[in-house]
Amino acid sequence: MGNTVIKAINLTKVYKMGEIEVHALCGLSMEVQQGEIIAIMGPSGSGKSTLMNILGCLDRPTSGEYILDGENVSRLKDDELAKIRNKKVGFVFQSFNLLPRATALINVELPLRYAGSNHNHHEVAKAALEAVGLGDRMNHRPNELSGGQQQRVAIARAIVNDPAIILADEPTGNLDSKAGEEIIELLLSLNRERGTTLIIVTHDPDIAAHTHRIIHIRDGVVVSEERT
Amino acid sequence: MNVLTSFFEALDSLRSNKTRSALTILGIVIGVGAVIAMISIGRGAENSITGSIQGIGTNLLFVLRTQSSDVTNPQPLTLEDAEAISDPFLAPSVAHVAPMLEGQAKVTYDGESQLIIVSGITPEFEIVHNYQVTEGEFISEDQLLGRSSVALIGPDAADNLFGRKTGIVGETIRIEGQPFRVIGVLESKGGSTFTNQDNVVLIPLTTAQTRLFHRSKRNQVDLLIVEAYSPDAVQSASDEVSEILRNRHKTKIGADDFTILKQQDFIETASMITNILTIFLGGVAAISLLVGGIGIMNIMLVSVTERTREIGLRKALGARRVDILVQFLTESATLSLIGGILGILLGWGISYVVGLIAAANKANITPTVTLDTILLATLFSTAVGLFFGLYPANRAAGLEPVEALRYE
Ligand SMILES: Nc1ncnc2c1ncn2[C@@H]1O[C@H](COP(=O)(O)OP(=O)(O)OP(=O)(O)O)[C@@H](O)[C@H]1O
Numbered sequence: 290m291g292n293t294v295i296k297a298i299n300l301t302k303v304y305k306m307g308e309i310e311v312h313a314l315c316g317l318s319m320e321v322q323q324g325e326i327i328a329i330m331g332p333s334g335s336g337k338s339t340l341m342n343i344l345g346c347l348d349r350p351t352s353g354e355y356i357l358d359g360e361n362v363s364r365l366k367d368d369e370l371a372k373i374r375n376k377k378v379g380f381v382f383q384s385f386n387l388l389p390r391a392t393a394l395i396n397v398e399l400p401l402r403y404a405g406s407n408h409n410h411h412e413v414a415k416a417a418l419e420a421v422g423l424g425d426r427m428n429h430r431p432n433e434l435s436g437g438q439q440q441r442v443a444i445a446r447a448i449v450n451d452p453a454i455i456l457a458d459e460p461t462g463n464l465d466s467k468a469g470e471e472i473i474e475l476l477l478s479l480n481r482e483r484g485t486t487l488i489i490v491t492h493d494p495d496i497a498a499h500t501h502r503i504i505h506i507r508d509g510v511v512v513s514e515e516r517t
Numbered sequence: 518m519n520v521l522t523s524f525f526e527a528l529d530s531l532r533s534n535k536t537r538s539a540l541t542i543l544g545i546v547i548g549v550g551a552v553i554a555m556i557s558i559g560r561g562a563e564n565s566i567t568g569s570i571q572g573i574g575t576n577l578l579f580v581l582r583t584q585s586s587d588v589t590n591p592q593p594l595t596l597e598d599a600e601a602i603s604d605p606f607l608a609p610s611v612a613h614v615a616p617m618l619e620g621q622a623k624v625t626y627d628g629e630s631q632l633i634i635v636s637g638i639t640p641e642f643e644i645v646h647n648y649q650v651t652e653g654e655f656i657s658e659d660q661l662l663g664r665s666s667v668a669l670i671g672p673d674a675a676d677n678l679f680g681r682k683t684g685i686v687g688e689t690i691r692i693e694g695q696p697f698r699v700i701g702v703l704e705s706k707g708g709s710t711f712t713n714q715d716n717v718v719l720i721p722l723t724t725a726q727t728r729l730f731h732r733s734k735r736n737q738v739d740l741l742i743v744e745a746y747s748p749d750a751v752q753s754a755s756d757e758v759s760e761i762l763r764n765r766h767k768t769k770i771g772a773d774d775f776t777i778l779k780q781q782d783f784i785e786t787a788s789m790i791t792n793i794l795t796i797f798l799g800g801v802a803a804i805s806l807l808v809g810g811i812g813i814m815n816i817m818l819v820s821v822t823e824r825t826r827e828i829g830l831r832k833a834l835g836a837r838r839v840d841i842l843v844q845f846l847t848e849s850a851t852l853s854l855i856g857g858i859l860g861i862l863l864g865w866g867i868s869y870v871v872g873l874i875a876a877a878n879k880a881n882i883t884p885t886v887t888l889d890t891i892l893l894a895t896l897f898s899t900a901v902g903l904f905f906g907l908y909p910a911n912r913a914a915g916l917e918p919v920e921a922l923r924y925e
């Protein structure tokens with residue numbers, strides 16, 4: 290095994306809703322090595338999405354430490370987190386989250402624009418779209434693409450900045466089983482070809498079976514781990 | 518992201534909701550258009566008013582009698598006063614003095630009668646007012662001494678009485694029933710905005726004294742028009758005239774029975790009044806621009822709410838606070854900039870049409886759209902866009918990414 294990309298120690302997340310406190314994470318620890326594919330499973334409300342938000346630097350833990358790619362990011366400022374997200378994290382959402390008016394190419398370019406580099410955005414974005422098999426759909430808008438194709442555009446967008454980790458929260462949740470299988474196959478092939486670290490939240494045991502390791506979560510803590 | 522990409526992205530997003538953007542822009546168009554039109558019409562009025570005061574003649578002082586209760590024994594102005602003022606030893610700054618008698622009289626020609634201002638004047642009047650005649654000639658010294666029954670007629674008065682402005686010399690008009698031979702027609706001094714200098718009849722001062730306007734004192738006159746040698750000499754001429762009149766009228770210091778009005782004061786007062794008017798009109802128009810700005814704020818707030826998920830996504834992809842801020846500010850600034858440009862055209866158009874209407878009504882107002890007005894309107898409207906865009910943009914920039922992504 291290679292380097293440790295993710296090291297989470299005793300993460301807690303507490304949501305305050307007026308008087309009531311919701312403990313979404315209760316001292317969760319985990320580690321992920323570079324190049325690993327991890328499945329996170331657990332019942333609804335167990336804290337999977339909350340964990341993914343923290344791992345993706347969209348949110349900060351209430352307490353605990355999170356070291357991403359060697360850097361402690363648990364208490365960074367908003368703009369510093371934005372920079373980390375841009376450089377080190379690729380997101381694949383259940384609901385694709387593409388800009389509806391923009392072409393596939395422009396959607397994929399978006400992270401490059403925020404990266405502040407002045408390299409050739411078009412070429413890099415084109416290469417990413419070709420890598421997900423959509424080289425011939427670059428100028429299509431999301432409503433001109435199937436659900437599976439839209440999720441491919443989202444994956445191209447996630448890999449375009451060459452991130453350390455890709456986080457996919459139920460990436461097949463809005464797709465039929467065939468398109469879902471293709472998406473999972475695409476993610477696995479990206480891992481094979483580029484060594485990208487993948488963390489996938491899923492309810493589907495078949496999908497989980499394709500990963501290297503399954504982490505089971507319940508009530509905000511890891512209850513078990515199994516290697517497949 | 519560079520400025521150009523942001524601008525094109527803003528245009529793109531505004532295009533996606535054309536009707537809404539167009540209506541928002543309309544608010545700014547009306548505001549900027551109104552500001553430009555009001556300011557340029559006000560400027561035009563100012564130029565016209567000060568111009569027509571200047572048209573009366575330069576370097577002039579007007580000496581009038583005042584009847585204040587403070588003065589124990591007020592004296593009217595007389596021809597002797599005029600003579601004293603024209604003495605170069607007593608008043609070295611004074612070039613000419615033109616005494617006048619003035620009153621309204623019934624002027625008749627061919628059964629047609631009109632009430633017209635009739636002035637008794639001396640040949641100096643021609644000099645101080647720079648008058649030219651379009652036909653015939655001015656009243657001469659001989660006609661003054663001989664108390665001749667001759668008259669000069671202004672172009673508007675000619676038009677009113679004869680229905681024409683030429684071929685009038687030699688005709689006979691009646692003033693309060695007495696016959697006067699027309700010896701000349703005056704050039705037009707331009708339609709003044711407050712009194713019409715072209716609707717007048719001029720006759721020799723001596724004739725007016727004996728035959729038309731009877732005043733209590735012998736040789737009494739209503740008005741002395743004094744011309745100083747130069748604009749710089751106006752103040753010293755005024756001092757000299759005061760000195761002479763105080764001596765002659767034997768008044769106490771501080772209790773003058775006359776008033777001296779300087780033409781420069783008229784111009785200053787007139788341009789002050791029109792300036793206030795311009796500022797007032799511009800201010801009223803600026804309120805409509807403000808309303809347009811609130812329209813922008815309203816639409817941008819709606820847009821921020823609608824695009825909450827988009828904002829969340831952009832943040833997830835690495836957009837910093839400032840990126841989102843700039844994105845939304847660019848949109849509102851673009852709205853107001855487009856509105857501003859169209860508004861300049863609209864304001865220009867309104868000014869032009871007002872100028873045409875004024876010309877058709879013989880009102881001498883030429884609205885002047887100047888570069889500084891345009892710059893002011895552009896700056897102001899962009900500032901309005903930025904100011905009212907700031908609140909919605911700040912709201913967008915402050916959204917929490919997780920919350921924004923969950924927004925339905
Ligand atoms: N913004 C929030 N405010 C308050 N409570 C929240 C918030 N987000 C999540 N929670 C709570 O935290 C707990 C964990 O939620 P989370 O979304 O992580 O679950 P999940 O495992 O992703 O569930 P699912 O499989 O249904 O997506 C839940 O009890 C949820 O109600």
Ligand SMILES: [Mg+2]
Nearest residue numbers: 337338339458
């Ligand atoms: Mg979830």
